[in-house]
Amino acid sequence: MIDETLLKKEARELLQMKERVRGSILKTHFYYIQQMQGEKGLDEVKKKLKELGCLIDLGKISSVDWYPIGVDPLIILVAKELFLWQDQEIFNMGSSAPKYSFTFKFISPHYFTTLEKLSLKVAQKIASDVLRKHYTIGSIKITKFKVNVPREEKEGIIKIENFKVHPILCHFFQGYIFRMIQFITGEKDIMVQETKCPFKGDSYHEFIIKKR
């Protein structure tokens, strides 16, 4: 059952946030919901969002426009509540996002020119670009990035600072990072764990990438 009161409270708080998110992120959410729950499920989500006070025209979201950042976690929250999704589903949503993100498709190919000499510096640049193209807040730091090593030794640590929107996005980012790593390294047999989170008292998000 949906805890309407809590959801409304969260929605209210989220929709008041001033920062922005790129429409392409919102569109990937809708696309995932539509793929998983069909048009009917998507309509339910849109209807609920409207009920919760989301005033943007959800049918005309543009990939290149900026929208209130709270809409991003709110869509996920509504879907989670409506369809009783678990964390894994949110992870999947995140890992699917790069697959059909117009922004990602539009910008990501240019990263691949440097794939053969992928270094920490390059990886840092790619990660920063992706964040900057989708959100108006936060910054990324990659503190460890071992990719040109034997498979067993491949490892990375990504930190996202100044990004405290909603904890549901942590699962989404886990999936997103997983897919990004796969896209730029070809490695699928990895796992992404969040080891630090601002909602758990840390000052930043920290994601560790390891061989599964």
Add this chain to the structure above:
Amino acid sequence: MTEDQKEIKKELQQAKEDLRNLERYVEEFSSFLPLGVCMVNPLGIIIDANQAFQDLINYKSIEIVGESLKDIFLEKKEAENLLKGVRRGKAAKTKELTLISGEKKEIPVSVSASAIKDRKGKIIGHFLAFFDVAEIKKFQEELEERVKKRTRELEESRVALMNMLEDIEESRRAAEEEKDKTLAIITNFTDGLLFFDRETNLSLINPRAEDFFKIQSREVIGKSVLELGFSPNLKSLAILLGKPSPLKTGAGREIKEMSKEELLLGKDLILEVSTISIMGGEERTGTLVILHDVTREKTVEKLKTEFVSLSAHQLRTPLSAIKWTLKMLLDGDLGEISKEQREYIEKTYQSNERMIKLINDLLDVTRIEEGRYLYKPALTDLGTVVQSVINSFKDHIRQKGINLVFKKPDKNLPEVKMDVEKMKLAIQNILNNAVIYTHPGGQVTISLEGDKNKVEFRISDNGIGIPQDQQKRVFTKFFRGVNAVKMETGGTGLGLYITKNIIEAHGGKILFKSKEGKGSTFYFSLPCGETT
């Protein structure tokens, strides 16, 4: 806000609008495109797939994006090589590969790959287009099968045709050889040969015939009998061969049927001309004319006849002297003779008579063969002639005890134009044979029949008959049946030969039927009136 800031904001909005339009365009284009297209990054990971590709492979975008390209192909190595090939070259590469669909179904596709490059020309990914060739493949396979089947049929037909051609070639060679042989035979044939086609145009003449007429084949080939009549050398042959034309101007266009007709060429050359109709199935294809050189035979025959004639004349004079001397002895003009002497002289007289008969017959034969057997035709009643001959045989018939019956017709027969003496001789020869070769007490029957056109004489006996195997030679010179020789040694074997010539010289025909031991019937017919 400064003017610059306003300008930048305006441009930014314009850029956003352009991007929105671009996104919409890309989405619509991608959805509309019936060709399956996907984009892969340089690692070979699928990063986008249009609707047509999703439909083709039966995976949703969400399922297929992020997967390694090679995993969706059956031929993984070749798929990698395809991308490598594109990376090396500039142009798009196309290869036929097999996709593995969501239901693990194999889909034959034609894959075209091209490189996506950044502004600096560096490859940042690939576009791959997939064309479903399953139907084409199926059609192609069916077509190939049909082509193979048709090829097999054609091959079989070719073999059959080749066999037929070989058979035809074999037959042609055989026919050619046969033709060569036939031509060689015709060319070297000792008789002259001419072949007229069904239009009676000369189509072949052999060298022997050319020699006979002293002509060249090229001068006469293709000419009709009528046209040949205008050639001085061939005029006589054309007249002989050609049926008289209605205008009586010479040879007509048709060729007469003939057997061993004589043709005199110049003073020395005598040819025997025969014609044979050549049939192709039931259709007459032409006429073969055979020219046999009988000059030598005719010359020898003539010399022989002259010799016989001369000999006979020389023999007849002393034989006549002997005859009259013996007659005088028998009549007692030279004094009395004893009974025994009479018997000897009578035998000598009879032998002398037979000799005279033989000489006379020989002279008749030589006259016939020399063409000097002159006739003095006059309209005469055949019955009178027959009766006259019977009368001359009366004593002989009575002595032998033969019963001779002469059946005369009920009404008078028309007269026949004949040489009476020669006709008597002909009838004598037949009647003589009937009397001689009929046993004493036997039966001989003569009858006459006729109408306004012809008169028929018939004589039947119940005598010794003629052996079947000798009947063909009955009318040849010096023929005597083996049974006849045993019965009567006096015959000359010339009687029937002379008779036949006499009857035919009168335009008549003589025939017979006989059975050994049962008797014979001879009959001849003569045309009536002035037609002889």
